[in-house]
Amino acid sequence: MRTLLLFFALPTTVAAQPADPPPGQRLKLTDGQLFIPAGYKPAADGIELVLHLHGGTAAEQSLVRSGRSAVIVCVAIPGLSKVYADRFQSPATFARILDESKAKLKEMHVSSDPKIRRVIVSSFSAGFGGVREMLKDPATYDRIDALVMADSIYAGYVGDSAKRQVDPKLMEGFVKSANDAAAGKKWLVVSHCDLQPEGYASTAETADFLISALGGTREPASDPWAADGLKMKSRFRKGQFRVYGFAGDKGPDHMRHLHGLWALLKLIDE
Secondary structure (H helix, E strand, O other): HHHHHHHHHHHHHHHHHOOOOOOOOEEEEOOOEEEOOOOOOEOEEEEEEEEEOOHHHHHHHHHHOOOOOEEEEEEEEOOOOHHHHHHHHHHHHHHHHHHHHHHHHHHHOOOOOOOOOEEEEEEEEEHHHHHHHHHHHHHHHHHOOOEEEEEOOEEEEOOHHHHHOOOOHHHHHHHHHHHHHHHOOEEEEEEEOOOOOOOEEEEHHHHHHHHHHHHOOEEOOOOOOOOOOOOEEEEEEOOOOEEEEEOOOOHHHHHHHHHHHHHHHOOOOO
């Protein structure tokens, strides 16, 4: 697994967030920061909360741009995928984020009795390490209503790395999510570019693994994509499981998936 962590020196440009954060309230949590967009009012049936791993201001901007009526907790930890895996290895972390978010929403008079009706977990790049850990815990898995993985599912290989066989053990939680999404029980939205890291499975390869697990095949797609700079090449859709493949095999192509997160968030409930 050592090589699986090396690539994540690349997305250090996550720190280079756009200069102008969206207006709203920012409240420190034990594990991240809660952002309440300006003018946010919870729906009558409760609050939609997005938990985003790896990326701060850009994820806040994406939430606002998506038009979703939600709040977002951003967890941005310096380091590689292992730091997210370590943070979310205990199910207490996820539970603490929800509990502290509700307490802050009450404290800020957003709601007198905050109820989180829906949880969307999104991830960019190295954040997948935390998502993988969350999916291992049955209670956490059940509480997550939707996953949005923006160029963010990597895995090691099994056997001879030259054969490029994705390790199925590392994909178990994502395969379960894909099956539940295909059946309409959850949402799973996956994007990837063509960047190929050395020695372990790329986001394109893990996407192919998920599609194959469902017995599906991609279809070519050249539809105009809403997010700036992303050029769609292929897609797969089954129920509420969506995979979108985009051109580009360089670092900037990878970064576009963080800044295009808003377009992926818009797909939920479309």
